[in-house]
Amino acid sequence: MNAPADLPTPACPRPLPAAMLELLRARFGDQLSTARAVREQHGRDESPFDVPPPDAVLFCQSTQDVADAVRLAARYKVPVIPYGAGSSLEGHLLAVQGGLSLDLSRMTEVLELQPEDLTVTVQAGVLRTQLNQAVRHAGLFFPIDPGADASIGGMTATRASGTNAVRYGTMRENVLGLTVVTAQGEVVRTGTRARKSSAGYDLTRLLVGSEGTLGVITEITLRLHPLPEHVAAAICSFPDVAAAVQTTIAIIQMGVPIARCELMDRHAVRAVNARDHLGLKESPLLLMEFHGSQAGVAEQTAVVQELAREHGGEDFQWAATPEERTRLWAARHHAYLSGLQMRPGCRAVTTDACVPISCLAENVVQALDEAEAAGLPHFAVGHVGDGNFHVAYLIDPAQPDERHLAEQLNEQLVMRAIACGGTCTGEHGIGLHKQGFLVEEAGDGAVAMMRALKAALDPDQILNPGKIFQP
Amino acid sequence: MNAPADLPTPACPRPLPAAMLELLRARFGDQLSTARAVREQHGRDESPFDVPPPDAVLFCQSTQDVADAVRLAARYKVPVIPYGAGSSLEGHLLAVQGGLSLDLSRMTEVLELQPEDLTVTVQAGVLRTQLNQAVRHAGLFFPIDPGADASIGGMTATRASGTNAVRYGTMRENVLGLTVVTAQGEVVRTGTRARKSSAGYDLTRLLVGSEGTLGVITEITLRLHPLPEHVAAAICSFPDVAAAVQTTIAIIQMGVPIARCELMDRHAVRAVNARDHLGLKESPLLLMEFHGSQAGVAEQTAVVQELAREHGGEDFQWAATPEERTRLWAARHHAYLSGLQMRPGCRAVTTDACVPISCLAENVVQALDEAEAAGLPHFAVGHVGDGNFHVAYLIDPAQPDERHLAEQLNEQLVMRAIACGGTCTGEHGIGLHKQGFLVEEAGDGAVAMMRALKAALDPDQILNPGKIFQP
Numbered sequence: 001m002n003a004p005a006d007l008p009t010p011a012c013p014r015p016l017p018a019a020m021l022e023l024l025r026a027r028f029g030d031q032l033s034t035a036r037a038v039r040e041q042h043g044r045d046e047s048p049f050d051v052p053p054p055d056a057v058l059f060c061q062s063t064q065d066v067a068d069a070v071r072l073a074a075r076y077k078v079p080v081i082p083y084g085a086g087s088s089l090e091g092h093l094l095a096v097q098g099g100l101s102l103d104l105s106r107m108t109e110v111l112e113l114q115p116e117d118l119t120v121t122v123q124a125g126v127l128r129t130q131l132n133q134a135v136r137h138a139g140l141f142f143p144i145d146p147g148a149d150a151s152i153g154g155m156t157a158t159r160a161s162g163t164n165a166v167r168y169g170t171m172r173e174n175v176l177g178l179t180v181v182t183a184q185g186e187v188v189r190t191g192t193r194a195r196k197s198s199a200g201y202d203l204t205r206l207l208v209g210s211e212g213t214l215g216v217i218t219e220i221t222l223r224l225h226p227l228p229e230h231v232a233a234a235i236c237s238f239p240d241v242a243a244a245v246q247t248t249i250a251i252i253q254m255g256v257p258i259a260r261c262e263l264m265d266r267h268a269v270r271a272v273n274a275r276d277h278l279g280l281k282e283s284p285l286l287l288m289e290f291h292g293s294q295a296g297v298a299e300q301t302a303v304v305q306e307l308a309r310e311h312g313g314e315d316f317q318w319a320a321t322p323e324e325r326t327r328l329w330a331a332r333h334h335a336y337l338s339g340l341q342m343r344p345g346c347r348a349v350t351t352d353a354c355v356p357i358s359c360l361a362e363n364v365v366q367a368l369d370e371a372e373a374a375g376l377p378h379f380a381v382g383h384v385g386d387g388n389f390h391v392a393y394l395i396d397p398a399q400p401d402e403r404h405l406a407e408q409l410n411e412q413l414v415m416r417a418i419a420c421g422g423t424c425t426g427e428h429g430i431g432l433h434k435q436g437f438l439v440e441e442a443g444d445g446a447v448a449m450m451r452a453l454k455a456a457l458d459p460d461q462i463l464n465p466g467k468i469f470q471p
Numbered sequence: 472m473n474a475p476a477d478l479p480t481p482a483c484p485r486p487l488p489a490a491m492l493e494l495l496r497a498r499f500g501d502q503l504s505t506a507r508a509v510r511e512q513h514g515r516d517e518s519p520f521d522v523p524p525p526d527a528v529l530f531c532q533s534t535q536d537v538a539d540a541v542r543l544a545a546r547y548k549v550p551v552i553p554y555g556a557g558s559s560l561e562g563h564l565l566a567v568q569g570g571l572s573l574d575l576s577r578m579t580e581v582l583e584l585q586p587e588d589l590t591v592t593v594q595a596g597v598l599r600t601q602l603n604q605a606v607r608h609a610g611l612f613f614p615i616d617p618g619a620d621a622s623i624g625g626m627t628a629t630r631a632s633g634t635n636a637v638r639y640g641t642m643r644e645n646v647l648g649l650t651v652v653t654a655q656g657e658v659v660r661t662g663t664r665a666r667k668s669s670a671g672y673d674l675t676r677l678l679v680g681s682e683g684t685l686g687v688i689t690e691i692t693l694r695l696h697p698l699p700e701h702v703a704a705a706i707c708s709f710p711d712v713a714a715a716v717q718t719t720i721a722i723i724q725m726g727v728p729i730a731r732c733e734l735m736d737r738h739a740v741r742a743v744n745a746r747d748h749l750g751l752k753e754s755p756l757l758l759m760e761f762h763g764s765q766a767g768v769a770e771q772t773a774v775v776q777e778l779a780r781e782h783g784g785e786d787f788q789w790a791a792t793p794e795e796r797t798r799l800w801a802a803r804h805h806a807y808l809s810g811l812q813m814r815p816g817c818r819a820v821t822t823d824a825c826v827p828i829s830c831l832a833e834n835v836v837q838a839l840d841e842a843e844a845a846g847l848p849h850f851a852v853g854h855v856g857d858g859n860f861h862v863a864y865l866i867d868p869a870q871p872d873e874r875h876l877a878e879q880l881n882e883q884l885v886m887r888a889i890a891c892g893g894t895c896t897g898e899h900g901i902g903l904h905k906q907g908f909l910v911e912e913a914g915d916g917a918v919a920m921m922r923a924l925k926a927a928l929d930p931d932q933i934l935n936p937g938k939i940f941q942p
Contacts, residue, residue, distance in 0.1 A: 116724060116829035159669040170667050172676070173644060188916035193892035194825040195857050196641050198630040198680055198900040200909050200939050201921045205643070205676035209669055226726035253587060255697035295766050354665040358587040386666050421664035429669040438671050445659035449928065450672045456927030457920065468671050 015098040016055035020076045024058065024100075027068060031059045042083055042101040046148075046348075047091040047433060054081060054095035059103045063179055063187055063218040066102060070216060070462075071185030073100055077460045082212040084125060084151030088158060089350055090431025092211055096466040102216060104153055110134045111219065119176060119193050121221045124153025131222075140224040143168035146427065147333050153217050158429040159209030163332065166252075166385030167259045167291065168225060170427065175208050179219035183458035193221060206453070211429050212464035214457050228259070228291035232301060233325045234316040236308045241265055241284045241368060241380075243311045245361040248286065248384040250307045252357050256300050260289035261385035262332055265368060268379040271338040276331040286313075286384075287332055289325075332381070339379045339392050346377070346394040349406035353417035354388040354426030363420065364389050367413045376405055388426035415440065430468045438468065486569040487526035491547040495529065495571075498539055502530045513554050513572040517619075517819075518562040518904060525552060525566035530574045534650055534658055534689040537573060541687060541933075542656030544571055548931045553683040555596060555622030559629060560821055561902025563682055567937040573687060575624055581605045582690065590647060590664050592692045595624025602693075611695040614639035617898065618804050624688050629900040630680030634803065637723075637856030638730045638762065639696060641898065646679050650690035654929035664692060677924070682900050683935035685928050699730070699762035703772060704796045705787040707779045712736055712755045712839060712851075716832040718775075718782045719757065719855040723828050725778070727771050731760035732856035733803055736839060739850040742809040747802040757784075757855075758803055760796075803852070810850045810863050817848070817865040820877035824888035825859040825897030834891070835860050838884045847876055859897035886911065901939045909939065 024032050033039070034056045043053025060066050073080045079099030086093060095101065107123035108130065114120070115138035122131060127149045131142050143164035144155060154160075156178070161170035168174070177191025190203040207215055238244040241263070248261055264272070269282050288304065290297045305316055319325040331338075340348060355363050364382065371378045371391060382389030391413065393406035414424045414437050424430075424437035439447055451469060454461075461471045495503050504510070505527045514524025531537050544551045550570030557564060566572065578594035579601065585591070586609035593602060598620045602613050614635035615626060625631075627649070632641035639645065648662025661674040678686055709715040712734070719732055735743070737753050744751055759775065761768045776787055790796040802809075811819060826834050835853065842849045842862060853860030862884065864877035885895045885908050895908035910918055922940060925932075932942045 114827065114829065116720075117827040118724070119827065159667075159673070161667055165667060169644070172667070172673065173640070182916070182920065186916050188920060189914060190917055192889075192894045192912065193827045194859075194888075194894045194897065195828075196630075196632055196636060196643070196825055196859065196897050197894035198823075198896045198898050199894050199905070199912055200680075200901055200918070201685075201924060202630070202643065202676050202680055203913075203917055203920055205673050206924075209671075209673055214672075226724075249587075253589070253697075292767075293770055295770060296763075299764055299766060352669075354667055356585065356588040356590065356664045357666075358585065388665075388667065417665075418663075423663045423665045423668035423670050425669045426665065426667050427669050430671055434670070441663065441670055442674075443660060445653070445657050446661055446674055447671070449653065449659060449674055452927045453672060453677075453924060456923045 013098045014078055016078050016100055017076055020072055020078060021056065023072055024056065024069065028058060031061065033057045042093065042103065043095055045086055045088045045091065045093045047089055047431065049091045049094055049432060051094045051096055052098065054101040055098050057101040057103055059106050061106050063181065066181045066216050066218050067185045067187050069100065069102060070181050070183070073462050074183060074185055074460065077462060079462055079465050080216065081464050082153065082157065082216045084154030085127060085148065087148035087150045088154060088431065089428045090433040092158065092429060092431040092467055094432060096432070104218070105151065107218065113138065115140060117193060118224045119221060120224055121219060122152050124151060124218050124220065126152045128152065128155065135224055139227050141227050142222060142224055144171055144174060147336050152220050156208055156217050156220050157210065157212050159427065161383065161386070161427040163260045163262055163383060165383060166261055167257055171208055172205060174223045175204060175220055176223055177221040178204055178207055178217055180207055180215035180217055182215050183460065183463050191221065209429065211431065211467050213454060213467055214463060216463070230294045230297045231289060231291055231325065232297050233289045233319040233328060234301070235280065235285050235287050236313045236316050237281045237283050237285045239283065239312050242361050242365050243313065244284045244286050245364050245384055247308050247311045247313060249357050249360060251304055252385060254303065256303055258288060258300065258304065258385060259291040262287040263380070263382040263384040263389065264335065265380040268335050268339060268381050271342050271379055272331040272335055275334060275338040275341060278331055287328065335381050336392065340394065343377050343394040345396070347397050348392040348394055349403065349410060351391045351410050351413050352425045352428040353414055353422055354386060355417045355420055355422030357387045359420040359422065360384060360387050363416055366416065367391050370409055370412060374405055374409055376402065376409070386426065387422065432467065435469055484569045485549055487549050487571055488547055491543055491549060492527065494543055495527065495540065499529060499536070502532065504528045513564065513574060514566055516557055516559045516562065516564045518560055518902065520562045520565055520903060522565045522567055523569065525572040526569050528572040528574055530577050532577050534652065537652045537687050537689050538656050538658050540571065540573060541652050541654070544933050545654060545656055545931065548933060550933055550936050551687065552935050553624065553628065553687045555625030556598060556619065558619035558621045559625060559902065560899045561904040563629065563900060563902040563938055565903060567903070575689070576622065578689065584609065586611060588664060589695045590692060591695055592690060593623050595622060595689050595691065597623045599623065599626065606695055610698050612698050613693060613695055615642055615645060618807050623691050627679055627688050627691050628681065628683050630898065632854065632857070632898040634731045634733055634854055636854060637732055638728055642679050643676060645694045646675060646691055647694055648692040649675055649678055649688055651678055651686035651688055653686050654931065654934050662692065680900065682902065682938050684925060684938055685934060687934070701765045701768045702760060702762055702796065703768050704760045704790040704799060705772070706751065706756050706758055707784045707787050708752045708754050708756045710754065710783045713832050713836050714782045714784065715755045715757050716835050716855055718779050718784060720828050720831060721778045722775055723856060725774065727774055729759060729771065729775065729856060730762040733758040734851070734853040734855040734860065735806065736851040739806050739810060739852050742813050742850055743802040743806055746805060746809040746812060749802055758799065806852050807863065811865065814848050814865040816867070818868050819863040819865055820874065820881060822862045822881050822884050823896045823899040824885055824893055825857060826888045826891055826893030828858045830891040830893065831855060831858050834887055837887065838862050841880055841883060845876055845880055847873065847880070857897065858893065903938065906940055
């Protein structure tokens with residue numbers, strides 16, 4: 001397989017020709033920028049890769065803007081790279097062949113809210129926190145919450161999930177329909193507002209997670225959920241990571257409808273303590289949330305407390321007020337940034353394996369044992385209710401050996417996950433970083449099928465080329 | 472649009488050549504049949520269409536059998552039509568161009584049950600009742616239950632759902648991975664046993680609902696669910712259909728996690744009374760089921776009883792014992808056959824619209840008013856918690872006028888559903904019957920995208936050609 005430490009060798013660059021630049025300027029005026037700082041800002045994400053920035057950045061304001069730009073790009077066979085909040089982790093935004101970055105961050109309109117149907121349609125640049133502010137007054141919320149305040153378009157394109165997925169599903173389950181600009185610059189609408197449909201191929205689900213390589217997602221229709229009547233959050237510390245994970249496994253196998261079930265290892269706890277002054281005991285913990293009626297929540301927590309006790313967990317510490325709860329979850333969402341601050345100047349190589357729940361304990365424990373043995377600074381967090389966990393190895397970018405070591409640890413971790421029926425990526429996507437792993441996981445036949453789909457919808461390879469697999 | 476009353480004009484027949492028949496015989500012996508009775512049995516389903524039967528039927532016993540057969544078919548460019556239980560409703564199984572029927576009903580092995588992960592892998596011919604018998608001992612169940620005892624392969628291929636979808640989702644949410652034979656006769660595995668993944672294109676979801684046109688599904692990995700601790704079922708009669716549907720809308724908007732919420736109109740009640748001697752009051756009713764802890768179920772039923780009362784519903788009649796419950800749900804599952812018996816010798820034209828929940832009352836009521844006004848015998852049932860309802864028009868196959876009238880009513884019903892953001896098919900699929908509606912619903916652009924995907928994966932159009940759209 002490809003050594004995942006290396007960037008896949010990029011195909012020939014396809015820079016933006018002057019004639020196209022002129023046409024773009026004529027159509028878009030100062031929505032277009034070629035300023036170096038703007039291009040550089042759009043030429044990297046949270047991944048540890050450096051590649052040349054895109055040749056230009058277009059700040060789109062509408063689906064029509066995107067369609068007009070893609071039609072021009074199609075004529076000149078120039079790559080287009082959709083850009084939302086810039087928070088992807090696997091090199092999704094990097095202009096490996098040059099081309100035009102389509103910044104959708106100004107497309108922030110909540111187009112239609114239908115509270116009675118629990119649906120909403122938004123433009124791709126709406127951020128997840130903005131969406132939740134916009135629907136809260138109707139007694140609704142949107143549960144998917146990757147750590148960053150990502151855009152709904154980006155979350156759709158990477159099939160994101162987060163802490164609530166154990167109960168509410170991922171973007172796969174919560175996207176009902178899309179407006180998409182095809183490689184030919186056509187505007188296509190997929191799905192409906194009905195909860196289910198058997199009408200033809202599931203284009204919506206094909207585009208969710210396609211990382212900008214099959215179409216540019218400009219509008220998204222989502223399922224919303226009623227705000228729970230009652231919410232309770234608690235922390236439970238464990239003697240070791242294995243005990244915390246075994247508790248999680250028991251919770252899931254019992255069918256407890258827990259809303260959130262997050263693992264933090266002692267390094268992660270130390271990091272959020274340092275940044276957010278939480279004063280948590282520095283041992284592995286589960287951070288849990290329960291949604292339901294007062295009685296329902298009481299029932300769930302009684303079961304979970306009993307399971308935790310059986311595995312050596314300490315008494316629950318409750319986040320009693322909504323403010324305390326918010327503070328706790330904010331700390332969880334900052335865990336990544338907090339972790340980075342443990343080693344100033346570092347970058348993180350972040351793993352994202354997701355395994356069948358019964359294999360979770362051995363997968364997490366072995367990964368952390370290997371990281372300790374290697375002596376590389378690291379921390380671990382996990383959406384363990386889903387079987388998904390992240391180890392972040394903190395590397396000094398000036399030390400190629402450290403990068404290499406981190407990638408080696410990642411590879412061991414991923415191959416173990418695949419061997420037990422899991423996946424190399426639960427929620428971050430393939431991007432540039434996991435292309436070798438995708439082949440290991442899916443096999444040549446499935447990847448050939450993916451390539452055939454790509455060739456059918458984007459024959460000139462202009463849509464975010466070089467991501468998921470090489471052209 | 473195409474008048475849906477007419478079968479799409481079939482492309483030229485592509486019969487099975489003698490040379491291929493010989494090779495099939497050599498490889499498969501008496502697994503192959505060309506007997507007229509066998510071919511005819513495989514040449515129709517529950518749809519009201521008559522077309523010539525396939526040229527031969529192959530009783531496959533393994534993925535390898537399927538792969539070998541498809542490779543031969545690919546060589547001779549002969550259509551292959553996968554066949555499970557023969558219970559599809561929209562002409563999916565009909566050999567419109569001739570070819571080879573691949574009967575998977577002997578592939579009935581439960582390959583791997585992992586109770587601790589709530590997953591199971593089965594061969595495509597396993598029936599849904601067989602699956603539930605096989606996993607019950609582990610305290611698990613598989614909730615998807617179309618009316619017929621369909622095969623898991625067929626349910627996957629049509630993106631089936633049924634009465635539990637309002638709580639547990641459809642095949643879309645419950646299929647984790649597949650083994651598929653491609654148009655080239657290659658065996659490909661999609662998905663993993665992990666609960667979520669962002670690894671490349673979602674081939675699993677593309678194949679779920681593809682109606683045998685993108686690959687032959689031979690094995691399916693499914694999510695299972697813990698048997699609920701407590702189950703309660705109740706019937707509530709209403710003065711009219713509108714009141715029953717308004718109650719449903721309120722239940723869903725309140726976020727009550729009801730497990731089943733089924734509407735039967737008075738004709739459907741009369742039909743199941745006649746066949747199953749239930750003695751139900753012959754007015755519209757909701758047939759409901761609640762899953763959870765004892766306290767959770769009590770809470771849900773209290774809320775729902777209050778909502779029903781507000782809408783003029785009568786007191787709940789409880790199915791007190793598991794036997795009574797089973798009898799009730801068996802009657803619901805027989806409603807289609809019971810309805811057919813109301814008009815001996817008839818065939819049914821069945822609608823399958825699914826709409827956003829807020830539009831459900833007006834959609835159901837108008838459809839039934841129109842059916843009454845037209846004077847055509849009919850009955851209605853609905854998975855109303857999902858916004859999905861079926862009107863079955865009972866037509867005399869000897870009277871073309873009746874077929875035409877039924878199709879006209881269906882068209883009015885579907886166009887109304889599409890206009891309010893719904894779909895022409897919630898769970899039956901497109902098959903032959905709804906190809907015009909698919910274009911109305913999805914638009915030319917989306918259908919062009921579907922055609923491009925088909926052309927990419929099956930360039931010689933051998934996989935169930937003529938279904939979903941014309942070659």
